[in-house]
Amino acid sequence: MKVDLKKLSILVFALFFSSGMLSAQGHGQEHSSGDASHEEQDSHGPEAGHDSDLAHSYCGGHEEDGEYNPVNTVMDHIADANEFHVWKGVHLPLPVILYAPDHGWTTGLSSMFDHGHKAVDGYVLNHGRVNRVADPFFPKGEVHIDGILRRTETVEKDGKAEEKDVYYACLEGELYKLDKPSTVDGGFLGGGITSFYDFSITKNVFGMIIASLLLIWLFTSVARGYKKNEGKAPSGVQSFMEVFFVFIRDEVTKPMIGEKHYERFQPFIMTLFFFIMFINLLGLVPFFPGGANITGNLAVTLTLAVFTFIVTNINGKKDYWEHIFWMPGIPAWVKIILTPVEVLSLFIKPFSLMIRLFANISAGHIIILSLIGLVFLFGNNGQNVGGAAGGAIIGGLFTAFMNLIELLVALLQAFIFAILSASYIGAAVEEHEHHHEGAH
């Protein structure tokens, strides 16, 4: 009973903090927020397709410094990208692996797109992300394009007019509509299946690989320390990481999963905790190779939550399923109400994991980028040096403060994800000692 009480109090604490922090996150991604370099010219017309006049009027000149748009800048920075922006004008090219059902696989390095000035097999780089021209008339192979044009168009959808950003590639005075990479949200979140899939090593994947290598290197050296210092006191990095390891074991896996089963699930929970923590912390580093908004991307948190869901449910004991589908010890009519609720909760639990981590980290990135954006807003886009200095001071102070909070959040969110996953697994493997009075 004592263990249960402790379990409950830790959970309440975790939930309290996670909800309290939700609106106050920051993630340190400070590199060159003013770099709204690609052409962004708004056009308000319903026209689409190959419009030569528009192409001439909008794709003619290459203005590198467009009007600073804080929202677009922030959204570009938190988005995944096919190249890693190191500093202004310096990009680390990343491998692109693209698949279009009507064309097949295309591979290469993102540098082949020349930052949106070249199209390769119909693929172009739009704000760091690979887009595709689905038009079969677009020339294959490498071609120089005049630029990328953004237009806000009104689209008729379910009888309602919706404004939507549409991007065009300009080639020889013609406009070609660009497709974004496919997403698996089924159109609910503004994405959907398009004409191609992007399996590239993107900025997020690259960041994840860096964090994973760091993690593996660190923990194998820690494990080596245990082998080397067997029967001796721990030393160096071994004793530093031992604190975290023992903390997760004694505060998360043991109390949540229980003495009997915890060792079986410990590698999973530990991996979750350290993987998320390292990625979060790497996201706090404001320069290369940090700063990627990895756990602030729904695809990443979705994957992690699905892992928790799978591990939880394939290890569900008879008791667990009984409690979901036919809760013992309550009247039948309550069971009929309770069963759908319990079944729903099966999915809501990992869903909440997914949303919590995503929202916390994303919000942090957005806040910090917005604070840095104050420099450009107060500076009136380069016209007002005094204003820019004021913005730098205010934005810098707030960013420093937010970074401190983010440091806490990076650890806390990893901890919460791990402890909630452990508690779900714990509920699945728990064996209840019921006395079914009716059976005797």
Added chain:
Amino acid sequence: MTEVLFLADFSVIKPDPGLIFWTSLIFLLVWFTLGRMAFGPIQNALKRREQDIQNSLDEARKARQEMANLKAENEELLKKAQEERVAILREAKEAKNSIIEEARKQAKEEYRRIVTDAKEDIENQRMAMIVDLKNQLGLISIDIAEKILHKQLKGDKEQEQFVKSLVDEIKLN
């Protein structure tokens, strides 16, 4: 319009299958690598160490307990030894005293016996001397008397009888 822009460009909420694929792959790799190479061995090492520490503590406690027992035993032994020493000393003293007493008694007795013996000897010798003296005296007396009576008495028998009775009457002391 800002809201529309925001939604349109908020690409992080649109899960990209590529990113899902890579996340799964990397996570699985990290999970299996670390589980096999780090978390498992570390957990075992920590458990072993905790066991060791627990054992050492238990052993130390046991040793301490034993030490305390030993100390108590030693003290008990020491106390006993001291008591024994006292007893032995007392006994020795008593023995000494009794021996001295005995010796004294024996000496006294011996002394008494010697004295008695000496006395007896003296008595005996005196008696012998007296008897001898008596005899000598008798003989001398007889000689004297013979010489005196030689002339007066004829019959020796009567004479001798007479003298003997006379000598018996003369008792020394």
